[in-house]
Amino acid sequence: MDLFEYQGKEFFAQYGMPISAGEIAFSVDEAVAAAERLGTPVMVKAQVHAGGRGKAGGVKFAADIDAVREHATNILGLDIKGHIVHRIWIEKASDIAEEYYASFTLDRSAKLHLGMLSKEGGVEIETVAEENPDAIAKVYVNPVDGLSEQMVRDWIADADLPDAAVEGSVDILQKLYTAYVEGDADMVEINPLILTPEGVVHVLDAKVTLDGNSDFRHPDYSQYDETQPRDEREEAAHAKGLQYVGLEGSVGVIANGAGLAMSTVDVVNQVGGKPANFLDIGGGANADVMAGALEVINNDPNVKAIFINIFGGITRGEEVAEGIIEAMKRVSIDSPIIIRLDGTNAQQGRDMLAPHLSDALMMETTMLSAAEKAVALAGR
């Protein structure tokens, strides 16, 4: 789950990290009211799940209230890489002497946590990594041992931060690691981490991605779930607990397991069709799940044929069959369904489906032949 900047800052604040005073606003009037309470000058910052906000005109300095009104008017509704700005963060402006970069994420190859620190902050870290890789100091942290203060001091020395920034950075980086681990984050990033002319180290931006699998430890994370960017189809699927990604084509895809669902999308493409979506009904999918999946696909007006590709493992064939039969009773499905069913209890499932086969529900024996059939029916 990706957090907006302001949510990331609130998250950081819970772990004692210094952030600027600010307020969220959904309208120009709210932005102006917030700026009046905070006192100008302020920054007006678009809140979207996309990088490059500054370049797109989504981050502006406002010296007075008139400027706040002008920038808020321009930024609300702005399209930043396909993300429309619906909320803006009004924040007390800070004086900046220097800009740094700091982050933690999991290095999947090393299977260790990786901290990155650079005194070249304020620009995209990918650019620094390409143009001046030596400017990024790395620290690998074994999750069992954790990050000691000495490791942080060595890391800061390695990054060559100036003396004035050392003590403030030691404090913030330790808290950043704690937030990363205790908050079950996939990634935490501060860019920029700033040094003010007064010698204070301060968090000026926040990029946080939380691990959706950690919800059971963090019941409060449901608040972030509500602000994830999803199209209408994705929202409907999410409400039913389905793993769904919207695509542009006409062949609706339902499969069990992420790998098989991805592969089904691939195969539909390879036989000349265009998949309308990726949909993984997951392991142990029962009748309710299958009915829900069919409803979601059926509501997509682009869909002209539906390909259900099931290879039972933890998913059982008879439950899949029951789900399809049940769903066809519950909702009127507009497109023909082509099903391929193998694996656990597949024969039982196929036997259950046999009396229901028609022009609206067809069965194929292989993944490839089913894909070809679905693509032909969708009219390419």
Place this chain on the structure above:
Amino acid sequence: MSIFLDENTKVVYQGLTGSTGRYYGNLNREYGTKVVGGTHPKKAGTEVDGMPIFASVAEAKAETGCTASCVFVPPVAVRGAVMEAAEAGMELVVVITEGVPAHDEAWFYNKLKADFPDTRLLGPNCPGIISPGKANIGITAGHIAKAGGPVGVVSRSGTLTYQAVYELQQKDIGVTTSVGIGGDPVPGTNFIDCLEAFQADPETLAIMMIGEIGGSAEEEAAEYIKANVTKPVVSYVAGVTAPPGKKMGHAGAIVSGGKGTAAAKMEALEDAGVKVGLNPTEAGDLMAEIVATL
């Protein structure tokens, strides 16, 4: 021969008293796996379908001599279950559970590596391991795999593992062992562990490796194959047409910042001499051609 699991492996099920654990514990037992029972701290002394319940993995080991465990407990309990199995001296711990936090995985991966190097962890979020005709731990439908080799299968995706062994069975090709390593960010056993074991196994003559988008496990496997694997390898990478920035179901399956694309993985594998199919069926055909020449 098979790798990691054979007809003599005695297995205890952590979570046998739950509905899923019970269902697959029964299926695994019917397949021929030596299922010695399950564990539950409060239900010790009872039975599930004739399988005894022990208070702990350590007790199960003392009573039965089991060396492997299969974990079906909910995500919140996985870290504890893995450590219990490792501390009891299990040589193989197979975690089927989906939805384990990445920080937990990173923690117990490193804990096992440091303190229990003789424990092989498989998963989490994996379908398990099957040595056809001998034993099956996990949720793979046993009848889809033909016994006897000569192909070893390793895969990041559960359902694609089934698809792969089934394609082979349709062509009358057997499997020595099929290992589902799981699609999570920190799998306990990775491609390279399996490639190494298959390379060393005299009955495995060719290897099928099923990858997917995200991370760099396939690229690392390609490097390993280039340097160490002399047996023919066929591969398929799922997610050729996956849009960037979207998580395709698995926590690990995402193309981000232009990294982890199927195209880059396929190129790395081909560069290592691996035959790459564009879909599971094509990969099966490529393997059939190789097996015909063995």
